Amino acid sequence: MLNSLHPTKQTLIKSAVKFLETTAPEDITGEQILADSGISKGSLYHHFADFPDLIEHAQVYMFSRYVGFSVEAINTLLHNAKDRESVLKGLQEITRASQSPNLNRMRSIRISAIAKSIRIERMRILVGVEQERLTEALADLFRESQERGWGNPRLDPKTVAVFIQSYTIGKVLDDLTPTHMDEEKWYLLIDTILANVLFPPGLKAVDA
């Protein structure tokens, strides 16, 4: 996504991403980014409608990067899967990697991007494209699993794709409270749902 953009635009987005990794979007100022990137104010406003527009693009870029990693991990999993057990094992690893407490920053950025999409039309369009890419990749994974006889044939692939993202994002609720749930118990619950509802034992491959 970034490579197709004008070099100045890329520099500005990269600089904004650097700040977003540690700072809330609302607390980042135009001055900080101009000083960090060495780009002039005139140039910034040539490439972006306003300063919030730059921050929105940077948030979408971060989301897009996350989508890229996720899609790659999913494709690798699908490519290497030999049987139901190996799919489950791969998904357990992805669950642990994508929902770890260390990723609370990523969850927070994603929630902020979603909240902005609710309010701001231009953000909705940018986020919608990336969101669709992730939902489709997950739906494809599940469809493929159904064809290979591992995925529950009664479930709609797109719904499963939304469901997996829903609990991953919604886990942010636990980041809000002073006391937190036991991380291992969360993984146990997710593993149980994967192994009994999405990929139940004893299915037969669908005849193609």
Add this chain to the structure above:
Amino acid sequence: MDFKNWSSPIVGNSHPTRDLLIEKVIFLMASRPLEEITSELVIEESGISKGSMYHHFKDFPELLEFSYVEIFARLAAGQLNALNGVLLGSSTREEFLTGLRSITHGSSDPALVALRLARVTAIANALSSPRMGAMIGVVQESLTHELSKYFEEVQKRGWGNPDLDPMTVSVFVQAYIVGSVVDLLTPSRMDFEAWVYLIDQVLGVVLVGQTEAD
């Protein structure tokens, strides 16, 4: 179980003018897109003067923040009451699951969808603003606690999966409801009936699963 004392953290505990303004914002949020809710509109709709509004709130965003927290708390109270009703009205695991299914069905109500979007905005604000974070944190903690107690009760009746940790179940149930807003971001949507079916399976197979005792 009794959720009567689980009440609003804000409205009813402050000045009537403050309450009225918050009520008006909540009413508007359920019926209009968020970007249309401006201070001018709230003043016009509430009949309260600008001077009075800024006497009670530092600025318009502060009024919105309080309204979000209130919405968050009300949604929570509404969910808890509905769940409680289902538990009280059920004498078998099947009846309980049927009641839960009707709650999932009701979640597509457009007014509830609008409020869920407002809840996501409240979460986003809570993550970036310490003031909002503190207010939401208290409500969220209390909600997670109440839902944990609820699941413990369901376990005591022999319906809840005894292998699961109540607090984890509490976070999980809220998580998929809140997180399902991702579907609203894409041009094409999932089939809602397929969603109800999936949730029903998760509830019936895992959370309120058939145990060996059945």
